[in-house]
Amino acid sequence: MLELYLLLAVMIAAALVASETKNLLAAAVALGLVGFSVAIIFILVQAPDLAIVQIVVETLTVVFFTAVILRTTDIDTTVTQGLKMETAMFIAAFLAFGGLFLALIIGVLQELPRFGEPVMLIAQEYVQLGLERTGAANIVSAIILDFRGYDTLGEATVLFTAVVGVLTIMRLAGRKKPGEF
Amino acid sequence: MIPYIACVLLFLIGLFVVISKRNLIKIVIGFSLIEYAVNLFFALVGFKRGALAPIITTPEQVRMGVARNFVDPVPQALVLTAIVIGLSTTALMLSLALRLYEKYKTFDISEIRRLKG
């Protein structure tokens, strides 16, 4: 379990760097570091499906960020030197809110089962009967494509909507000529 | 308990970036941090100590039936689609930021609010 805590510490440190730095390209690279530590944590908790998807999605996220930053500007012009009074009061107010939020969340997290001993009520039937009912050896694939296929249909719809949205916002499709209604 | 608290800390860092930063690209990075925190929390709920990944590999496991020792596969199935949906949401926000830059020549949201078309 030591590796898990070490990776969580690296993840939080990279998140702090991504939020405070002035150079936008450095922020994108720090975001990539957060994503890769999440992928290694997925390997450590025995979820290889999620690790593969997280690695490739993280790479594509950094590529998209870099494509946008290189077309525009890569210096953050809103970060000023020094610590103004209103910034310090804002940080203090957010720390107070964060402390309250954390205290309440810890009270709620006591109700969950302990980390490492899940209550597998729904998954008992999927693990026992997965191979006989579907014939697939990968139980996660059997769940997302046979037992819960509607969720995959919804995800395909969301991806299609996002592609149409990006192409329309960048004015590559769906533009009417003047004169039509 | 400690891994759950680390996820909540990552969520709070992302929330701070979304609320208080004035650069559009930084705000999109904050949204990405929030999504990573929520996906990691879901995947950590299903972990079982001393169990294997939920994939049947040997013919002995084919015959075991009831006594297979796997981690919980249902949170993994839910997070799998959530990761790809997070990527498409980030791409949509980035395209909006690019169009705003082409029109106003700046990423600063207080400048954009002042100029207003």
Add this chain to the structure above:
Amino acid sequence: MRGMSLIVRVMTGLLAGMLLLYGGYIILHGHLTPGGGFAGGVLVAAALILVSLAYGSVEQVERREYILSSIFESSGGLLFLGLALAGYIGADYFFRNAGFYYIGKPLQLISGGIIPLANIAIGLKVGAGLFAIFLALGASRFVMKE
């Protein structure tokens, strides 16, 4: 968009075929090993983005790539819906793992009913969609003027 230097172009020519083959392997073996349609689809998109970045492209080629990726993405989505409807018409209910593609012996490549076909459909959709998004964000020089 401009291409890159000679070293990058030679290495990409050697690597791109293997990346596409590896993405296809992860898609097809989604019911036996970890991976599946989503991971393989994003890998195929990453291979196409690598080729497009290393060699550069002119405007006519970009327009043709955009139209082709739209066709592939829509056909992937329609194939997925068609598989779901085939379960509805051929057997009892929506998404039923119908018997026209048989459930063979476990741990073989041809097994698992509809699941390999659904993986291929999802892989097509995700791969082509993400490549179209990259073309719009990074390389769209034929944006129509105001």
